[in-house]
Amino acid sequence: MSERIVVVGGGAAGMSAAAKARRVNSDVEIVVYEKSGYVSYGACGFPYFIKGDIPRIDNLIVRTPEAFARQGIQVFTRHEVLEVDADAGTLRVRDLRSGEEFSQSWDKLVLTTGGQPSRPPIPGLDLAGIFTLRVPEDALAIRRWLVEEQPRHGVIVGGGYIGVEMAEALVAHGVQTTLVEMLPQLLPNMDADVAAHVLDVLVRHDVDVRLEHRVEAFEGADRVRAVVAGGTTFPADIVIFSVGVRPATTLAVQADLELGPTGAVAVDDHQRTSHPAIWAAGDVAEVHHLVTGKPAYIPLGTTANKQGRVAGTNVAGGEATFKGVVGTAAVKVFELEVARTGLSEREAREHGFDAESVTIEASDRAHYMPGHAPLHVKLVFERGSKRLLGGQMVGVTGVAKRVDVVAAALHAGWTTEELAALDLSYHPAVAPVWDPVLVAANVASR
Amino acid sequence: MSERIVVVGGGAAGMSAAAKARRVNSDVEIVVYEKSGYVSYGACGFPYFIKGDIPRIDNLIVRTPEAFARQGIQVFTRHEVLEVDADAGTLRVRDLRSGEEFSQSWDKLVLTTGGQPSRPPIPGLDLAGIFTLRVPEDALAIRRWLVEEQPRHGVIVGGGYIGVEMAEALVAHGVQTTLVEMLPQLLPNMDADVAAHVLDVLVRHDVDVRLEHRVEAFEGADRVRAVVAGGTTFPADIVIFSVGVRPATTLAVQADLELGPTGAVAVDDHQRTSHPAIWAAGDVAEVHHLVTGKPAYIPLGTTANKQGRVAGTNVAGGEATFKGVVGTAAVKVFELEVARTGLSEREAREHGFDAESVTIEASDRAHYMPGHAPLHVKLVFERGSKRLLGGQMVGVTGVAKRVDVVAAALHAGWTTEELAALDLSYHPAVAPVWDPVLVAANVASR
Numbered sequence: 001m002s003e004r005i006v007v008v009g010g011g012a013a014g015m016s017a018a019a020k021a022r023r024v025n026s027d028v029e030i031v032v033y034e035k036s037g038y039v040s041y042g043a044c045g046f047p048y049f050i051k052g053d054i055p056r057i058d059n060l061i062v063r064t065p066e067a068f069a070r071q072g073i074q075v076f077t078r079h080e081v082l083e084v085d086a087d088a089g090t091l092r093v094r095d096l097r098s099g100e101e102f103s104q105s106w107d108k109l110v111l112t113t114g115g116q117p118s119r120p121p122i123p124g125l126d127l128a129g130i131f132t133l134r135v136p137e138d139a140l141a142i143r144r145w146l147v148e149e150q151p152r153h154g155v156i157v158g159g160g161y162i163g164v165e166m167a168e169a170l171v172a173h174g175v176q177t178t179l180v181e182m183l184p185q186l187l188p189n190m191d192a193d194v195a196a197h198v199l200d201v202l203v204r205h206d207v208d209v210r211l212e213h214r215v216e217a218f219e220g221a222d223r224v225r226a227v228v229a230g231g232t233t234f235p236a237d238i239v240i241f242s243v244g245v246r247p248a249t250t251l252a253v254q255a256d257l258e259l260g261p262t263g264a265v266a267v268d269d270h271q272r273t274s275h276p277a278i279w280a281a282g283d284v285a286e287v288h289h290l291v292t293g294k295p296a297y298i299p300l301g302t303t304a305n306k307q308g309r310v311a312g313t314n315v316a317g318g319e320a321t322f323k324g325v326v327g328t329a330a331v332k333v334f335e336l337e338v339a340r341t342g343l344s345e346r347e348a349r350e351h352g353f354d355a356e357s358v359t360i361e362a363s364d365r366a367h368y369m370p371g372h373a374p375l376h377v378k379l380v381f382e383r384g385s386k387r388l389l390g391g392q393m394v395g396v397t398g399v400a401k402r403v404d405v406v407a408a409a410l411h412a413g414w415t416t417e418e419l420a421a422l423d424l425s426y427h428p429a430v431a432p433v434w435d436p437v438l439v440a441a442n443v444a445s446r
Numbered sequence: 447m448s449e450r451i452v453v454v455g456g457g458a459a460g461m462s463a464a465a466k467a468r469r470v471n472s473d474v475e476i477v478v479y480e481k482s483g484y485v486s487y488g489a490c491g492f493p494y495f496i497k498g499d500i501p502r503i504d505n506l507i508v509r510t511p512e513a514f515a516r517q518g519i520q521v522f523t524r525h526e527v528l529e530v531d532a533d534a535g536t537l538r539v540r541d542l543r544s545g546e547e548f549s550q551s552w553d554k555l556v557l558t559t560g561g562q563p564s565r566p567p568i569p570g571l572d573l574a575g576i577f578t579l580r581v582p583e584d585a586l587a588i589r590r591w592l593v594e595e596q597p598r599h600g601v602i603v604g605g606g607y608i609g610v611e612m613a614e615a616l617v618a619h620g621v622q623t624t625l626v627e628m629l630p631q632l633l634p635n636m637d638a639d640v641a642a643h644v645l646d647v648l649v650r651h652d653v654d655v656r657l658e659h660r661v662e663a664f665e666g667a668d669r670v671r672a673v674v675a676g677g678t679t680f681p682a683d684i685v686i687f688s689v690g691v692r693p694a695t696t697l698a699v700q701a702d703l704e705l706g707p708t709g710a711v712a713v714d715d716h717q718r719t720s721h722p723a724i725w726a727a728g729d730v731a732e733v734h735h736l737v738t739g740k741p742a743y744i745p746l747g748t749t750a751n752k753q754g755r756v757a758g759t760n761v762a763g764g765e766a767t768f769k770g771v772v773g774t775a776a777v778k779v780f781e782l783e784v785a786r787t788g789l790s791e792r793e794a795r796e797h798g799f800d801a802e803s804v805t806i807e808a809s810d811r812a813h814y815m816p817g818h819a820p821l822h823v824k825l826v827f828e829r830g831s832k833r834l835l836g837g838q839m840v841g842v843t844g845v846a847k848r849v850d851v852v853a854a855a856l857h858a859g860w861t862t863e864e865l866a867a868l869d870l871s872y873h874p875a876v877a878p879v880w881d882p883v884l885v886a887a888n889v890a891s892r
Contacts, residue, residue, distance in 0.1 A: 012879070045814050045874050059814040290869075301879050302872045323867050330873040339871050368491050368505040400871040401847040404881075407869055408854035421769050423736075423853055425785050425846040426748045427776040428491045433458070433747050435850075 003028050005315055006091060006106035008081045008251065010034030011043070012301050013282025014112035015063070016308025017315065018073045021110075025316035030072065031104070033079040033093055036135040039065060044301055046139040047162070050146070051169035057136050084109070084255040086275050108277050108315045111252055111265065112308065115245035115283035115299045124218030130239040133162055142240070146173045151237030154178070155227040157215050159186035162242035164198060164333045167207045175238065176206075180213040180229040182243075187331070190392055191344045193359065194378055197394040201336045245299050247284045260286040262297035269321040271311035279315050281307035288324030291342050291389060291410055292351050298327055326410040327390070330400035337399035341407040342390025345380045354383045358444045362436035364395050366428030373397065377440040379406070379416060386415040386445060391437075398430060405437050416444035449474050451761055452537060452552035454527045454697065456480030457489070458747050459728025460558035461509070462754025463761065464519045467556075471762035476518065477550070479525040479539055482581040485511060490747055492585040493608070496592070497615035503582050530555070530701040532721050554723050554761045557698055557711065558754065561691035561729035561745045570664030576685040579608055588686070592619045597683030600624070601673040603661050605632035608688040610644055610779045613653045621684065622652075626659040626675040628689075633777070636838055637790045639805065640824055643840040647782045656680075691745050693730045706732040708743035715767040717757035725761050727753035734770030737788050737835060737856055738797050744773055772856040773836070776846035783845035787853040788836025791826045800829045804890045808882035810841050812874035819843065823886040825852070825862060832861040832891060837883075844876060851883050862890035 005021055007014045010032050018030050032039065042060045049057060065075035076093075082101070083092040091104045117132035119125060129149070131142045145151070154170040156163045159181035170177045179202065185192040186199055186209070202209050213230030218239065220226065227234045247264035258274035260266035265273055265280040269288065273280045282304035289296040303325055313320035330339035348355035357380045364375040375395035381388050391406035393399045409419045420441035426433050434442075451467055453460045456478050464476050478485065488506045495503060511521035522539075528547070529538040537550045563578035565571060575595070577588045591597070600616040602609045605627035616623045625648065631638040632645055632655070648655050659676030664685065666672065673680045693710035704720035706712035711719055711726040715734065719726050728750035735742040749771055759766035776785035794801035803826045810821040821841035827834050837852035839845045855865045866887035872879050880888075 042812055042814060042874065042879065044872070044879070045812060048815065048874065053816055054814050062813075300872070302869070305879055325869040328869045328871045330871040330876060332873055332875045337873075337876065339873075341869070341871070366488055366491060367508075368488060368500050369494065370499055398844075398847050400873055400876045401844050401851070404868070404870045405847070405850045405854055407871070408851050408858070411864075411868055412854070412858040418857075422850070422857055423748070423771040423774045423787070424850045425774045425776040425787070425853070426490070426746070427778055427783075427785075427846055428488065428494065429778050430776065430783065430846045433488065433490070433751055 003107045004105065005030050005108045005110065006104060007032040007110040007112060008091070009112035009114055009282070010039030010075060010077065011112060011114050011282060011304065013114070013304040013308035013311070014110065015040040015068070016305045017110045017112060017281055017312035018068065019071065020309045020312030021316035022071050022073055024313050024318040028316055030074065032068070032073060032075045033081050034075065034077045035080045035096070036137055037077050038136040039068070039075055039077060041136055046133055047165040047169045049139050050143045050166070051172045057140055060136065081251060084251050086255040086278065089277070109279070110311050110315055111273070111278060111280040111284060112282045113248040113251055113284045116248045117242065118244040118246050120243070122215055122217060124220065124224070125241065127218050127220050128223040129220070129237060130218060130224050130241055132241050133166065145238055146175070149237060151175055153235040154238045154240070155180060155234050155236040156240045156242065157227070158241065158243040159183070159209070160188065160242060160244065161329070161331045163240065164202065164331060166240045166242065167202055168334050170238070170240070171205055171207065178208040178210060178234050180210045180215060180227065180234070182212065182214045184212050187338070189329070189344060189347070190338070190340055191346060191378065194338070194376070194392045194394055197376060198333050198336065198338060201334050205334050245283065247297065247299070249284060252280065252284065260295045262286050262295060264297045266295065269323065270314045271307055271322060272314070279311040281311040290324045290326050296327070298325060300329060326407050328403060328407045330403065335396055336394060337396065338394050339400040339403035340390070340392040341403050342388070342410045343380060344390060344392065348380050348389045353389055355380055355389055356383050357381070358440055360436065360440045360443055362439050363432050364397050364436070365430055366432050369428050375399065375436050377436045379440045379444050381416050381444055386417060388414055388416055388419055402437055416441045420445050449553045450551065451476050451554045451556065452550060453478040453556040453558060454537070455558035455560055455728070456485030456521060456523065457558060457560050457728060457750065459560070459750035459754035459757070460556065461486040461514070462751050463556045463558060463727055463758035464514065465517065466755045466758030467762035468517050468519055470759050470764040474762055476520065478514070478519060478521045479527050480521065480523045481526045481542070482583055483523050484582040485514070485521055485523060487582055492579055493611040493615045495585050496589045496612070497618045503586055506582065527697060530697050532701040532724065535723070555725070556757050556761055557719070557724060557726040557730060558728045559694040559697055559730045562694045563688065564690040564692050566689070568661055568663060570666065570670070571687065573664050573666050574669040575666070575683060576664060576670050576687055578687050579612070591684055592621070595683060597621055599681040600684045600686070601626060601680050601682040602686045602688065603673070604687065604689040605629070605655070606634065606688060606690060607775070607777045609686065610648065610777060612686045612688065613648055614780050616684070616686070617651055617653065624654040624656060624680045626656045626661060626673065626680070628658065628660045630658050633784070635775070635790060635793070636784070636786055637792060637824065640784070640822070640838045640840055643782065643822060644779050644784060647780050651780050691729065693743065693745070695730060698726065698730065706741045708732050708741060710743045712741065715769065716760045717753055717768060718760070725757040727757040736770045736772050742773070744771060746775060772853050774849060774853045776849065781842055782840060783842065784840050785846040785849035786836070786838045787849050788834070788856045789826060790836060790838065794826050794835045799835055801826055801835055802829050803827070804886055806882065806886045806889055808885050809878050810843050810882070811876055812878050815874050821845065821882050823882045825886045825890050827862050827890055832863060834860055834862055834865055848883055862887045866891050
């Protein structure tokens, strides 16, 4: 009988692992269990589905269970894995449709249980009308609520990526929107001076942003009516609760897998866990950070896809490694594109670097071209050595893919001078003759 | 008396050199002679000025002679340098306004005479209504002709960067436009399969493109009436003649400076020529190509600016080096963005590389986002070693700055696998979760 690989979790990491395992090994049996009703979906599109830019949730599906079945991958949605017995090589699974439970044996296991929204114990958090956003069912429920309940006042709790993107979605539905954030800035993994531009654009679009407001309670009888934060009561017919994501490690802990310093599952460069027959990938796992040289927890779809492929290759008998990340991420807030890579200045100091930074404002294209807009570039580097540690950018166009040049420089381990020497493209419609990245690198090199 | 630096040519290279020299050394005397009426202009904006997107030629001026004067840089426009005596350290200069000639001594000379449009001996090339495009006067003359003469038929000779961009400008003026190109493809420094997309977009906008048509004659009495090319006669009330640029080396040759294998002035990494007191930079000079390791002639504004700064630093007693280029360039043709870096597949073979390539078509953003458009990525690499040699891209958005990532990879000397390992940014509005660069690099790495 052929070997059986079981994948727990059908998100980006799980389905990448399954698909890659099949390509590497056509003999092995591959089974995927997914708790939600969907696999292989583009979660980063949820805010745009909720906003209405994307008509159907199906549009976000990359590949259906039927398409996976044609590849010889058995996908079971609405199946929750309750327990892993790592010694026996079995799982206990519940079919959420029928309620039936059964046992499933495996030879090799890929754990891709993902992340789960943090839910601190706040009174009233379970009221109707309060949503977290993680799976397609969440996105559907939020859009349905917006359409059916026609909420007039919305409160977003948390100013991270999901929070700021959901502000745009709520405003598009005509909801008077308040965003409350416990910290003194939005986007905590950016520096405060960069995040200030995001605050500006939200305010420009009539979002009431309240920094340093910690949520104390949600009020309402059957459904939410208000949010109490920082001593103020904000009316709310809808709440998006997005205060962060934690790795969903319940099964990993129960299987006695080693967790790393971040609390996520520790993996090596083959995505192997501490158990010889169990691999992990995606938002449940740590990732090696190439700038700090340490493990990090940075749950993102790009990394999940790459780790999934590596796990899938190795679990199927192939050989692949994942070198790590430099912490590149992008977000869009109304017309503003914001992106970062490497370490923020604060992160660099927290990691013990003697960090300094430069920030420049340039034009995103030639100054004489119609429609040009300001672009802000911040570079973080080590004092003395001028080794590049990170970059952050804010602008209207050409931000994310410009940050990629800085990301490449971090992979290469370059100094600011080496970055400044790059032969970058120029056309008046897409850049000034001195690309803003080069301008910043030149200033940093002085 | 303080040392006198004379800069011959007030384009990007010359004015960068002058400005940098002043910053490095506040004691030295700096004099610039420029033949045209303008210095420090954005020549890449000419097609958009002619088209009408940019209202005034002044909008293209980065800094005026008066602004340079305030920095202590004496700029003489409409002054042609007729002769260099390198041994005596003098120049013969003609004031084109008064016709007066005079001699000017120099201690150090920076030669930035730029490039000049090729003008092969074709009958009728001097007829009125036939334009080359190099200096602001050319751009003004073309726009004036378009407005005053209201030409109905235009012929563009040459399918390089200027030719394809001028097609957009002529079409915007309602001119029925024919583009004739001697070679079997447009954009000769791109591969034919990539250039084919440019042909498509021109045809889509009703430009009559005639490949493998060599111009035999221009017809007309006082002014151009037709172009004879490939045996066919095309009516023409305006002709843009853009068959390439050659280094303007007349003065360099006359000063006995060494020319390199490309025919441009040979320079070292300090922009020094073969004469100890003469530097050269910009379109008159060669440039070191980091992929081939050989000198190349690639006249572009980005390089002119960088070389000018290095020449300016060194001529003023500072110390700077220019490492070289990887051949990055971008062009826009109607809605299409096209960019390239490194070597095309044909160039790679010409340089003796055992080159192969992959081409992928991907989406420029997540497949579910409205407005997504196809992006074509071609990577050229060495067989066996998989060392990256070049990249070319065509699409509607995010092309030029994506090519910059490949440019960085060329600077780093990476293989396709190293490129595939990059942690690039992802947001559904600006990229698919697997960036097209990574998809191409993954396919190339198989």
